[in-house]
Amino acid sequence: MKNIYWHYPDSIEKALDLMRNNQAVPHGGGTHLTGKRLKNENGFVSLDKLDLKYVRKEGNTIKIGSLADYNTVAERLEKIEPGHILTKSIGKAATSPLRNRITIGGSLRLAPNWSDLTGPLVALDAQVKLEGDASGTFPVTDYLSKKELKSNTLITEVILPASSWQSWYYREGITENDHPAFTITILAKHDGNSLEDIRIVITGHTKRFAKATAIEDQLKGKELKQLELDGIAKDLTLKFAPAKGMSSEYIKHLTQTQLERGLTELLKS
Ligand SMILES: Cc1cc2nc3c(=O)[nH]c(=O)nc-3n(C[C@H](O)[C@H](O)[C@H](O)COP(=O)(O)OP(=O)(O)OC[C@H]3O[C@@H](n4cnc5c(N)ncnc54)[C@H](O)[C@@H]3O)c2cc1C
Structure with missing residues (x-):
């Protein structure tokens, strides 16, 4: 079995450099990666040292860092806006130990058919902030459907309009x-x-x-x-x-x- 290298960059630039030049894949919660047989990848880029674990209200938006986990997001949103749709969806997904690991960025990148994140983000008209080959802020529906927004690119933030539904x-x-x-x-x-x-x-x-x-x-x-x-x-x-x-x-x-x-x-x- 080949060795897998772990990298712990402390900036987005360093993380992107590892993804571009070291065949290393970003690691969010690892709930999908750890069960997967790695092929060409020779390392993981842990995102843990990046400052991406926040949920905050800013003006008319709610900003969620891509490394925030399902449980944290569900709990914080319940305080910001009781009865928030994401509290109802990702707050009930899988099991509590998994919800402590699954990140917003990893979940959105993978977007499996069973995702409890996709439906609410599409309904809310969420935007996704990306850094890398495709930098900028894009509608979540574009991110989900366009391959060109994914290669050598990190999801850094999800932005929700703070509207009461x-x-x-x-x-x-x-x-x-x-x-x-x-x-x-x-x-x-x-x-x-x-x-x-x-x-x-x-x-x-x-x-x-x-x-x-x-x-x-x-x-x-x-x-x-x-x-x-x-x-x-x-x-x-x-x-x-x-x-x-x-x-x-x-x-x-x-x-x-x-x-x-x-x-x-x-x-x-
Ligand atoms: C038993 C089980 C049951 C589950 N049930 C549900 C469920 O009911 N509902 C639900 O919504 N989910 C569920 N999940 C979670 C889902 O299947 C994925 O495992 C999860 O969404 C992946 O998130 P992660 O943060 O662990 O990502 P990781 O495993 O770390 O990564 C997943 C992919 O995203 C990439 N990636 C990670 N972070 C970023 C980033 N910031 N930017 C770009 N790419 C990134 C990785 O390189 C990888 O390709 C379940 C998982 C398990 C193991």
Whole structure:
């Protein structure tokens, strides 16, 4: 077995230099890397010495350093904005020991289909700050879909608009700690009478993430009392792979059912 070298750079520049010249890969929480067979990589770049473990409110934004772990982010956000959608999603992901390790940067870079981070970040219109070959601030949807934003590049920060939403989150797992087969994120703004704004994001299907814009358009601006939610998700066109002993059609049916339940809970209760 070949030796794996660990590097502990104390600046982003040094970390990028190691990634570019030493075939070393960034190590966030290591929850994915430690179970992976390394191929060309010959070292890990630990990000621990970089000052990237923060969650803070700045004006109209919330800034999250990429090395902040799921548990810390969920707890801090609950203080900044009680009932925050990320507290509901990543605060329940996997197990507590794993949530103490999984970082926002590692999770976003990997963006597995079972991620509890992707849906809320897309719904919130989050921005991602990058350093490296692709430096700058980009919409999270661009980061998730564009390969050219990933090579020799570090995620350093995730920026959320600090806007208050009512929210509902669902993760479909056989047990509480199970990887979700799909997730549903719903954000809504209403004054008790009419629905000012709504955002719905579904993950876990072949497109990885999708906004349910047809349903959003059907609901936006309507009076809450007049909302007709029965069967509203029946035309959802997403395709799911079979998972956890469930057929793709059954997973789609579950998604439609849970989406209707979520909308009813959030808008009618
Ligand atoms: C048993 C188990 C169950 C899990 N269940 C869930 C779940 O239910 N929900 C959920 O959301 N997640 C879950 N996860 C976590 C998920 O599968 C990944 O392991 C996790 O998101 C990786 O995050 P990390 O910080 O540990 O990244 P690492 O393992 O350190 O790295 C992952 C990838 O990201 C790169 N990377 C790391 N940091 C950065 C950065 N700052 N910039 C650019 N690239 C970077 C690495 O080089 C690597 O390619 C689970 C993990 C395990 C082991």
